[in-house]
Amino acid sequence: MRIISGLARGRKLAPPPAQEKSIRPTSDRAREALFNILGKRVAGANVLDLFAGTGALGLESFSRNANCVVFVDNNHLAIKLIQKNIVICLKGFSGKSDFRIIKQDLIKGAPLKRLCKEYPQGFDLIFTDPPYSKNISSATLKALNKSSLLTHNGLLIVEERYNVDLPSEFPHLILTDKRLYGETAFWIYQKRAENMTDIPMKSK
Numbered sequence: 629m630r631i632i633s634g635l636a637r638g639r640k641l642a643p644p645p646a647q648e649k650s651i652r653p654t655s656d657r658a659r660e661a662l663f664n665i666l667g668k669r670v671a672g673a674n675v676l677d678l679f680a681g682t683g684a685l686g687l688e689s690f691s692r693n694a695n696c697v698v699f700v701d702n703n704h705l706a707i708k709l710i711q712k713n714i715v716i717c718l719k720g721f722s723g724k725s726d727f728r729i730i731k732q733d734l735i736k737g738a739p740l741k742r743l744c745k746e747y748p749q750g751f752d753l754i755f756t757d758p759p760y761s762k763n764i765s766s767a768t769l770k771a772l773n774k775s776s777l778l779t780h781n782g783l784l785i786v787e788e789r790y791n792v793d794l795p796s797e798f799p800h801l802i803l804t805d806k807r808l809y810g811e812t813a814f815w816i817y818q819k820r821a822e823n824m825t826d827i828p829m830k831s832k
Contacts (some may be wrong), residue, residue: 629653632660634691635718637738641684642709651681651706652758654787660808662785663688665807665816666753669741669783670694674751676743676777678768683710685755686727687717689760698747702733735764740775750779757787765794767819773798784817 631639644651648661654662663670671693677686680699683706690697699710710729718725730743733760754777758764765788777786784801786794790813797820805816 629682630656631661631684631688631691631717632656634688634693636691636721637720639691639716639719641682641687641713641716642668643682644705644709646651648705648777650759651701651709652757653682653684653758655809655812658787658812658814659684659688662814663692663760665805665814666783666785669753674698674747674779675748676700676747676751676754678754679760679764680710680729680755680760681706681757683713685688685715685757686710689753690717690725690727691700694753698728698730700730700732700734700743701732702735705730714737734768736756740771740777747777750777752779752782754778754782754784755787756785760789761792765792769794770799772802778817778819780819780821782819786815786817787788787814788813790802 629641629643631637646653673694675689675694675697677699680701683699686697686699715725756768765786790808790811794815800820801817802820804818807814
C-alpha cells in the first residue's frame with residue numbers, strides 16, 4: 629500500500645495487521661483509478677475522510693495538494709495507523725500541512741452537526757468507506773444529504789461492495805457516476821441544484 633502520486637509519491641503506508649479484519653484499505657489500483665477521475669479537483673480542496681481506516685484516501689489527497697484533510701474513525705488501531713501514516717507522508721516535507729483526526733463512532737449516526745459547526749465552509753471532497761454490505765453507506769448518505777458539509781460544487785465518494793444497491797438520488801444529492809474495480813465500487817454524488825453546470829460523468 630503506497631501513495632500513488634504527488635508530494636509523497638511512492639511512500640509506503642503502514643497497513644493493518646494481516647489478522648485484522650475490521651480495517652479494509654482501498655487497493656492501490658482502485659485508489660489510483662479514483663484519483664484519476666477526480667483529477668484537478670483535489671488540489672486546494674478541503675477533504676473529509678469518513679471511516680478513514682489507514683487514512684490512505686485522505687493522505688493521497690494531501691499528496692496531491694489538498695488544502696486540509698480531516699480524518700474520522702472510531703477504531704483505536706485505525707487512529708494509530710492514521711497518525712503513523714501522516715508521519716510517513718510528512719517525512720522530509722517542509723511545506724504547509726493541515727491534518728485533523730477525530731475519533732468518533734460513525735456507525736451510530738454520523739456526528740455531522742459537530743462537523744458542520746466546526747467547518748462551516750464545508751468540504752470539496754468527502755470520502756466515506758464504511759464496512760461493506762452492512763447498510764451503513766445508506767445511513768451515512770442520508771445523514772450527509774441532510775447536512776451542509778458538501779460544498780455546492782463538491783463531490784461525495786462512497787466506496788462499497790459492487791453489488792450493493794445505493795440510491796441514485798436524494799433531496800439534496802444526486803448520483804453522477806459509478807465505477808467498478810473488482811469487488812469494489814465507487815458511487816460519486818454531487819449536490820442537486822437546478823443551476824448545476826457540471827456535466828454528470830458517465831458510468832463505466
